[in-house]
Structure formats: structure tokens, C-alpha cells
Amino acid sequence: MIIAFKQLLSRSMSSFRALQAQYGVLLKRFLNSNKDFEVLTTIPPDHSAESETLYVLDSSFNPPTRAHLRIVSTALIENPQHRPRVLLLLATQNADKPSKPASFEDRLVMMELFARDLRAHLASAPAFAASGVTNAVETLPLIDIGVTKMPYFVDKATAIEASDSYPVPLEQVHLTGYDTLIRIFDSKYYAPEHTLKPLGPFLSKHRLRVTMRPSDEWGGREEQLEYVAALARGDRDGEGARREWADRIQLVEGRLSSDRPVSSTRAREALQSAPQDLDWLVPEQVRQFVLSERPYSGNSRM
Numbered sequence: 178m179i180i181a182f183k184q185l186l187s188r189s190m191s192s193f194r195a196l197q198a199q200y201g202v203l204l205k206r207f208l209n210s211n212k213d214f215e216v217l218t219t220i221p222p223d224h225s226a227e228s229e230t231l232y233v234l235d236s237s238f239n240p241p242t243r244a245h246l247r248i249v250s251t252a253l254i255e256n257p258q259h260r261p262r263v264l265l266l267l268a269t270q271n272a273d274k275p276s277k278p279a280s281f282e283d284r285l286v287m288m289e290l291f292a293r294d295l296r297a298h299l300a301s302a303p304a305f306a307a308s309g310v311t312n313a314v315e316t317l318p319l320i321d322i323g324v325t326k327m328p329y330f331v332d333k334a335t336a337i338e339a340s341d342s343y344p345v346p347l348e349q350v351h352l353t354g355y356d357t358l359i360r361i362f363d364s365k366y367y368a369p370e371h372t373l374k375p376l377g378p379f380l381s382k383h384r385l386r387v388t389m390r391p392s393d394e395w396g397g398r399e400e401q402l403e404y405v406a407a408l409a410r411g412d413r414d415g416e417g418a419r420r421e422w423a424d425r426i427q428l429v430e431g432r433l434s435s436d437r438p439v440s441s442t443r444a445r446e447a448l449q450s451a452p453q454d455l456d457w458l459v460p461e462q463v464r465q466f467v468l469s470e471r472p473y474s475g476n477s478r479m
């Protein structure tokens with residue numbers, strides 16, 4: 178029994194190492210290129226379907242959590258579509274934070290494992306579990322693992338539009354949490370004028386699906402709804418915003434007040450002090466990776 182477990186562990190460790198090496202090569206090629214955005218892999222690799230909507234989850238994937246899983250899966254279940262397309266996007270430059278603590282290679286591996294977890298999760302959702310196994314598999318989303326050098330959403334969207342990875346026209350639905358909405362609407366990021374006008378082209382073509390994240394820091398549900406209502410009333414027009422942008426923002430419920438809050442920070446802490454909590458903090462394949470590879474043990478490479 179113990180021998181079988183050890184064999185399983187060493188098999189998954191060697192497949193993790195192979196993935197790390199594969200993403201190391203792809204990442205290096207991207208960083209040395211003049212591209213602003215690139216799709217490194219698509220899960221599954223054999224694909225042909227073209228969708229006019231792209232669901233984008235931009236994250237630090239540090240590590241991917243069950244909150245990220247819910248953000249993407251609820252968006253797909255709510256908008257049933259044959260073979261939807263999802264982009265998991267990692268920025269090699271962040272708007273504020275220095276890049277730490279897991280290496281980019283490890284995060285890309287976790288993105289791929291998260292993609293597999295997401296497809297497994299959706300396979301059992303009634304919206305996707307169609308008639309028979311083959312159909313269900315064909316209905317599951319194609320998931321791209323992508324990288325960008327752009328820290329801001331407006332520039333990420335332009336770089337995606339300019340790539341030849343997707344059909345034209347393409348509507349991007351950026352899946353964010355409420356804390357990220359606040360930062361997208363913070364004029365401090367938009368030099369040199371520091372107004373919200375640069376959001377115009379982005380919100381005229383694309384959408385934001387924002388999951389509420391009630392907390393002491395970001396306020397309760399009512400406060401978060403009021404933030405978008407104020408935009409719709411024209412309260413931000415003086416900063417260069419347009420009230421019709423509110424129609425491009427969908428606010429959706431996050432966790433119930435009885436649910437425990439999930440974040441990447443909590444998952445990193447759990448790995449050090451309460452590994453059993455990883456069961457409810459991160460999806461299964463990501464859990465196996467962090468327990469086996471310990472990407473937060475202080476020897477980060479980037």
C-alpha cells in the first residue's frame with residue numbers, strides 16, 4: 178500500500194517536473210520576444226472550435242484557488258455555449274506588486290492543473306454533462322494558458338485583440354473580483370492625465386463580470402452594488418467616466434456569508450501551517466502540486 182502510494186507520488190512528481198521544464202522553455206521564448214501576449218498552451222491541445230466570446234481570468238495564480246474555480250465555472254454555466262473559450266492569463270508584470278513568491282514556471286504549471294480541475298468540475302455540472310460521455314467532453318471549454326507583459330486591463334485587452342489566436346470580432350468578458358474593479362476604476366493608473374477616459378475603448382467592446390467580495394476592506398454587498406449604481410448615475414463623469422459603462426459591468430454574488438473566505442494568501446498560509454485546509458481552498462490537482470513541490474518554501478526563482 179505504502180509502496181503503491183510512493184510510486185504514485187514519484188510518478189506525479191516527474192510529470193510536474195516535465196511540465197515545469199516545458200513551461201520554462203515557453204516562458205523564456207515569450208520573454209525574449211517582442212510579443213505583448215501569447216497563448217502558450219491550449220487544454221485540450223486538439224481543438225478547432227471558434228467562439229466569439231472569450232472569458233478571461235487574469236490572476237497571479239499564486240496559487241489558483243476554489244474561488245477562481247467558482248468565478249469561471251459560474252460564468253460558463255450561466256451562459257451555456259457549445260465549447261466556450263477561456264483564457265487563464267498571467268501577467269509577467271504586475272501593476273503594483275513585485276512578482277513573488279512562486280516562480281512563473283510553477284504558476285504556469287498550476288494554471289494547467291487548474292484548467293484540468295476546471296474541466297473535471299464542469300464535466301459533472303448538469304449544463305455540461307450532456308447526453309453521453311463523448312458529447313459532454315466536446316462541450317467542455319477550451320482553456321488557453323496565456324502570458325502578457327501588460328499590467329493594465331485596457332492594455333491586456335488590446336494585446337489579446339491584436340493576437341492571431343482568436344476570431345475577429347471577439348468580445349472579451351474579464352472575470353474579476355470586486356477589489357479588482359476598484360483598481361480598474363482608479364485613475365492613478367492612467368498617466369499622464371490620470372482620468373478614466375482610457376477605459377472607453379475597453380468598455381465599448383468588452384465586459385466585466387465582477388464577483389462581489391464582501392469584507393471589512395471592501396465593504397458589504399450593498400456598498401459594492403452602490404459603487405456601480407453611482408457610475409450609472411453619472412457620479413464619476415467628472416473623472417472622465419461614462420454612465421453607460423455600468424451596463425458593461427455585471428456584478429454577481431460571491432460566497433455566502435456562511436462560507437469561509439477563500440484567497441491565494443490563505444492557501445499559501447495553509448500550506449505552511451494547516452495543510453488540511455487546502456482541501457477547501459484549492460482544487461485537487463493544484464493541491465497535489467503545492468504539497469509535492471512546495472512552491473512557497475522560500476526558494477522562489479522569480
Ligand SMILES: Nc1ncnc2c1ncn2[C@@H]1O[C@H](COP(=O)(O)OP(=O)(O)OP(=O)(O)O)[C@@H](O)[C@H]1O
Nearest residue numbers: 236237238244353354357388390431439440441442
Ligand atoms: N474569493 C474571491 N471572491 C471574489 N473574487 C475573487 C476571490 N478570489 C480572487 N478573486 C478575484 O480573482 C482575480 C484574481 O485574483 P488574485 O490572483 O489576485 O487572487 P487573490 O486570492 O486575491 O490573491 P492574493 O490573496 O495573493 O492577493 C481578482 O480579480 C480577484 O479579485
Ligand SMILES: NC(=O)c1ccc[n+]([C@@H]2O[C@H](COP(=O)(O)O)[C@@H](O)[C@H]2O)c1
Nearest residue numbers: 237268271272328329330331360361366
Ligand atoms: N487599472 C488596472 O488595469 C489594474 C490595476 C491594478 C491591478 N491590475 C492588475 O490586476 C491583476 C491582479 O492584481 P493583483 O494580483 O495585485 O490582485 C494583475 O494583473 C494586476 O497587474 C490592473
